[in-house]
Amino acid sequence: SHIYKKNHDVTKTWKGKTEQLLRVDDHDFTMRPAFGGPAIPVGVDVQVESLDSISEVDMDFTMTLYLRHYWKDERLSFPSTTNKSMTFDGRLVKKIWVPDVFFVHSKRSFIHDTTTDNIMLRVFPDGHVLYSMRITVTAMCNMDFSHFPLDSQTCSLELESYAYTDEDLMLYWKNGNESLKTDEKISLSQFLIQKFHTTSRLAFYSSTGWYNRLYINFTLRRHIFFFLLQTYFPATLMVMLSWVSFWIDHRAVPARVSLGITTVLTMSTIITGVNASMPRVSYIKAVDIYLWVSFVFVFLSVLEYAAVNYLTTVQERKERKLRERFPCACGITHSKTMMLDGNYSESDANSLAGYTRNQMVSEEEKQEKMVVHLTMSNESNSSRNRGLKGHVGLRIIQNTHAIDKYSRLIFPGTYIFFNLIYWSVFS
């Protein structure tokens, strides 16, 4: 019947059409086109779909791209009246010759295969072939972190034929510099992609000869905002917090010590946090310089208070020796001041010696007070011959230590100066 005939016709017509048309079985496609003759030129075109990730610890980057090859294989030409091309998917690739381009310095790569191999083959009647595939490749990129995080990294992806040297296969960028296109939405969270451009060169292997190599170069500039928020800002705040200690009374020992030591601990934690996500390089990074200098500032504020405390103790000992020689009744209010802050406060008592509830401010008392003052001034007189030390001793009697006064100006001034130098050098 005619139905049977129709079926019979259809299967017969469609079954061997591809092979017949392309005469795949007639040729040996393990040999390249124009075998034995001149080198076959293969044009390459790349469209970058995305830059998936840049890893500092592994020093590599992952990119997904559409890689297209253009060449002419006369064995694949077929007669056609309309001059239209034929499109095939990946199953024909096994039967014909395709260039064996690979990515030099790649660590891992794969052709996507969902739902089938993402490969396209388009054959034109004159034998021109367009061969396109979608690949994700992870390639090495040597990164220099000496300016991290204010750095720019230049990475490149390199394409080369594995087997065919310069004499057999010539790889070139099909449209020169416009061969490289990127999706508009290509963007990374941590980097700004400055430019994509293409170059090509020859590479020499001592055992095998000269090969054409194509490069996809791109420059990435790191966004610093995240590191400002995560590292620089906390470090600056810790340093400023350590300056608060200079404004606190030097008699409040636990307060100043714990303020200093806690800021040291926090700086130490910030430093450890930064190094956790970085490779272990053998040179100093820009962020290391900032954090360690800030750490030194915080450390010095602890040492400053140790010096203040020590000098105050030394002075107190001198005063006690002095008082042993001239005992006075100037301790009336001493107990009260001790109750307030529990610290030695002879200086307060001295200055408050005028305060007394008693009417019996006897001559004796006044004399003793004067004696004390006389001894103090005597001491300062005699020490004036000695030098500045005596003046410092006199000043220690006051509530603010001289070292503290100077530190209130010196520490912030030096830190601001350091910041000016740092940001102008690295930005």
Next chain:
Amino acid sequence: GSPIPVGIDVQVESIDSISEVDMDFTMTLYLRHYWKDERLSFHSNENKSMTFDGRLIKKIWVPDVFFVHSKRSFIHDTTVENIMLRVYPDGNVLFSLRITVSAMCFMDFSRFPLDTQNCSLELESYAYNEDDLMLYWKHGNKSLTTDEQISLSQFFIEEFSASSGLAFYSSTGWYNRLFINFALRRHIFFFVLQSYFPAMLMVMLSWVSFWIDRRAVPARVSLGITTVLTMSTIMTGVSASMPQVSYIKAVDVYLWISFLFVFLSVIEYAAVNYLTTIEERKQLKKKGKASGMYSIDAVQAMAFDGCFHDTDVDMDLTPLSDRSEENETQERAASVSNVDTTRIKRKRSLKGNVGKIILQNNHVIDTYSRIIFPSVYIVFNFFYWGLYI
């Protein structure tokens, strides 16, 4: 017939990573084999070779070289299998592959991080022993070449060398084995910045405690205990990225001794505090009448900031109301008795002198510690760095 000689040539593209925790390394290399197969010879006028890609290898014989002690390895296959076959008219074949291999490397961490590791990649034929296939380095020691840019962030690659040997398997015989040896020296700068320097700073910070007045109890205790805490954090950070080995590493030695120093500074202050308290008690027993006043005010003062006051307070604490001769006498008596006690003590021995010195703000243990701790630490540093570098 006679064994077929197969020459090997290796170009190392990169050493991707060295993992201490897994004790392995990952290397990407071009592996090239050279042999002669007369079945593949063909007529040619110009003596030029024919180059093929990977699809031809399924049809001809190729040597079955494998990597001994490798954990994972693969031949790159993008865009096609990275394999090259070049056949010369006389039957010589060049067979080249691009491989990434992760191989075991036994590492010794007893000198970590001032250590040098020796690793090697071993090639051997799987099926053919010495009677069938002879594996050799094609150009002797120059068979091993490296890309110029080969570098690791944490290591300095000291030398690459090739060697060969025979390996015996009791079940199967003698096999030729080729070795790719390389030595890696670790850069110490990162560990100096990350571990040694913070540890040193913490030890120095603990010495600050000796210069602070011993009456400031909360200050000295919190200083000591916070430095202990920071040392402990540094030590935990270092061992997080290391395998759990059964011997002590060089960095452990340093960190634990620094920890000991910091710990001792806390213990030192506990001793100072204890001895001061004993001295206080002795003073208390001597005072008698004034003791009542003393304890009240001391308690009140301590309630506010926890600092205790020593005999200094005694002398000044006269009752507010009576500024009389009696009190002054008492004061003088107190001071005299103090002087007397000191004189009496002077007779007894150094202990008395120690007792007198305790009256001052400085404890003798503190004074000695200010010198002993730093100098012992510096001596330890000399020994440590002299021994390991």
